[in-house]
Amino acid sequence: MSTPRSGWFRSRRFAVAAGLTAALAALVATLLTMPLNASLASADGSQITGLAGKCVDVAEANNANGTPVQLYDCNGTPAQQWTIGTDGTIRALGKCLDVVDFGTGDGSAVQLWDCAGSANQQWVVSSANDIVNPAANKCLDVRDNNTANSTRLQIWTCAGTANQKWTAPAAGGGGNGGTGGGNGGGTPSGFVVSEDQFNQMFPGRNPFYTYSGLTTALAAYPGFATTGSDTVKRQEAAAFLANVSHETGGLVHVVEQNTANYPSYCDTSQSYGCPAGNDKYYGRGVVQLSWNFNYKAAGDALGIDLLHNPDLVQNDASIAWATGLWYWNSQSGPGTMTPHDAMVNSAGFGQTIRSINGALECDGHNPAQVQNRVDSYQHFAQILGVDPGANVAC
Structure with missing residues (x-):
């Protein structure tokens, strides 16, 4: 050699891109000092819950391409039944959680779309309760920290804040525990x-x-x-x-x-x-x-x-x-x-x-x-x- x-x-x-410094600093701090509620187990192995205990929800249970994904009171309907696949997808109603127009910038909204295996449909559930889109290196985020029903979800620079923390089923659907990075x-x-x-x-x-x-x-x-x-x-x-x-x-x-x-x-x-x-x-x-x-x-x-x-x-x-x-x-x-x-x-x-x-x-x-x-x-x-x-x- x-x-x-x-x-x-x-x-x-x-x-280093503007804004990356503070955000990644916060992410690292969060990863190293996990919150007390850091378990990734969900009540029924299918809901994904976040800010104010509300659920990740498909608007009006509509499975049409482009349907917004939002925060909503947990109600156990199929619109809130998510499977985290071993292929990195997060699915509901037969379709995938998708970043609109392959966006990688802060504020890019998420939606439901036909599963295509594309980078904007790949997610990693971290051991610190972040749901990360690796293509953008950004976290699933509740817009404006708003706890109101129908608040749109988006991706945003990972900051370790409460509006980016989620409980989720394990990869493959059901069961307790996270994927620890989801790489299998x-x-x-x-x-x-x-x-x-x-x-x-x-x-x-x-x-x-x-x-x-x-x-x-x-x-x-x-x-x-x-x-x-x-x-x-x-x-x-x-x-x-x-x-x-x-x-x-x-x-x-x-x-x-x-x-x-x-x-x-x-x-x-x-x-x-x-x-x-x-x-x-x-x-x-x-x-x-x-x-x-x-x-x-x-x-x-x-x-x-x-x-x-x-x-x-x-x-x-x-x-x-x-x-x-x-x-x-x-x-x-x-x-x-x-x-x-x-x-x-x-x-x-x-x-x-x-x-x-x-x-x-x-x-x-x-x-x-x-x-x-x-x-x-x-x-x-x-x-x-x-x-x-x-x-x-x-």
Whole structure:
């Protein structure tokens, strides 16, 4: 394996979309401090209840395409009988809960529509009672916190608020308990990669990089490795871990090895400066997070003050993993899409390389580095028993 570079972020700055910072911070805080009513069991295994104890309801029990989905007094009618499928759909009256016009923005309404297996009909029920549309990375939400009957439901940036909390039947309909991410992976964590498979992938890893640290970090991004078919879920997990392996020399390096570079990553043009010290923003963690502006962006998104406490990335395994998931799910780097989108939309593993380090590796710039990533991906896909798919190189 080639000597890892000092990180994905060494010479690139990434903007975090307005509003994402506070919302994801709230989501992470909620996931880490679950409310007392966090059980996903519903009274009859079919109603989905939320704000003010009211139910998710199909307006007028009409199963026509485009019928609004709303909040309404629970009444036990078929308009309130929902099945959470193992395929990621939520169904009532023979049709699917659907985001209108494939919307991904805050305020996009939900409706009933013919089931098509499309991204706007995919949902993940998290262990913290969020119902998330991974394509938009947004939560099912009661508009304006309004408890009145017939209040329209929508998707909104996940904030951990009461109007985004739901009790729901388990996947497959009926029974108690949530899906823990809904991926059907069969492991205690719900992740498609078991601990034994993880250990097989990283036989010489640094003990700092724990499997439990990874599975804890997954809560911040419930759409990761839970979106699409079982094949897609496993391909995404293999792709993420292969890129992580390349960046860290097989999960060996926790911090950047060239200490002479440490004072180089303070961008003094930023208004917030480098409060932890000019030499404290060197590469750390599974993506070797570097530069003060990247510590701030990742920390803001995760609800952790990494700008003032950058050492957390090398001292807390779950935070080290979470910074990698932050990049994977929300940043496109020199590419045209996030690595998450590349995998769930079948663009191929090669596009994840482009989004991570395409300017330096793709299009013939460094074929040996590209091949190293591809080799790891194909090996990990084999461990997970999944075909790596097409377009594996860039």
